[in-house]
Amino acid sequence: MSDKHSVSKLVLKNVSHRYGTVSVLKDLSLVVNPGEIVVLVGPSGCGKTTLLNLLSGYINPVSGSVQREGIIRTVYQHDGLFPWLTVSENISIGLRSIEDITRREKELNELLALIHMEGFEQHYPHQLSGGMRQRVELARVLAGDSDILLMDEPFSALDYQSRLRMRRELVRLLEKRPRTVVFVTHDIEEASQLADRVLVLSKRPATICRELHIQTKRPRDLADHAVIDAMKQILNELGLNSPDTDL
């Protein structure tokens, strides 16, 4: 799968966007390197989701250009699975482009094993826990020939412990099936544990006000030095570290 990354490309050039008179993004440029995990953090309402929508092509920017190459898929916060389909059928949506039925079947079984959901093939999403549902979503976006994953706060609807588990899970899955990832979150722990590169966004209209590289190998412990250090820097940047700072 190493040849996969060569086709993925995601570039924003001087992108600005506004809704009506509200300016959301201002002159933002970003190059996502193939195979990289980029995490976007920022205050709520700063335009993180708008940025993802621009990357996925769901909306077009008011000015500036977006270049994308490769197959892009999104993991949503919740309810991204079709409730009328079983776990197997939902994952199979990601395998739609595979024509050969036996190959599709084989892929499906591999993915089910990968997310440890054997035995739940015939379950419907409403019969699963929140964490299990997100795992199925991960399997669906990893299925087949996707290149780029956009993640819109995919674990924010889960309880804290499930969130910790899902982070490990994501790292493990990406180890097995490397993808280019753009991950949006408001959770700085998540950002520090997952990212190759953290981009801190400013308040609206958002620009990138800080870029932070984290080199340590994943999976990273929550108490890892590099993680704690990154968290400190992000908190500083967001103005959340000292009690004196204005919010």
Next chain:
Amino acid sequence: MLFGFLLLWSFISYVDLFPAYALPSPKAVFYSFQEELTTGRLINDVIASLWRVAVGFVISAVLGIPIGLWMGQHRYARQAFVPMLNFFRFLSPLAWIPFAILWFHIGDKPAVFLIFMATFFPLVLATMVAVASIPSIYFRVAQDYHYKGIELLTKVTFPAVLPQIITALRVSYGIAWVVIVAAEMVGCQDGLGYGIWEARNGLRLDAAVCYMIVIGLLGMGIDRLLAQLTKLPGVRWGYER
């Protein structure tokens, strides 16, 4: 509860609170039941009514659901047609009786027409509202995986509203069953409604009550059958959250 009701009914007719021609006793109703069954008239009427409801109901579902799906997806279609739909929805189907008879004469057709007029508009509206309220995330996912056109309609839109459509079918079936009795009182020579009408003309209220019981029980029974649809695995999600 049912037993208590029967007891009260027997008691009232026993003490002659109302004259026997105005309130038949349970015994009289039981005998007329036997009579109607042995002459085969009751069975014949049941089949006639069920047939008319089924035909009218199927026609309005086959037309109404696709039209509702289409209108739900097109705002301009909604703006154009919703006022008209609402207008017709509030017209009692019984107001169509004179037209039904003039256009379709006597027999199955006017009754089928009235059933159609009674169920078509609520079905279109319910389907339309259901489509318009599908969470947008389903369409975003569909777009991510390149669902388009007819496939989008059959694999995303339709299953997303199926639970509401089943509920709408149950409700409009209820309307159909109420309307058939009235429809058959005028335009038909048989059917459960006609049976009641004839019993009235012959002052045979025992027979009328016997028909009423059959109408109620059949209505309940068929609703039970339709309720089974909600147990299908692909729609359970719509009723469990």
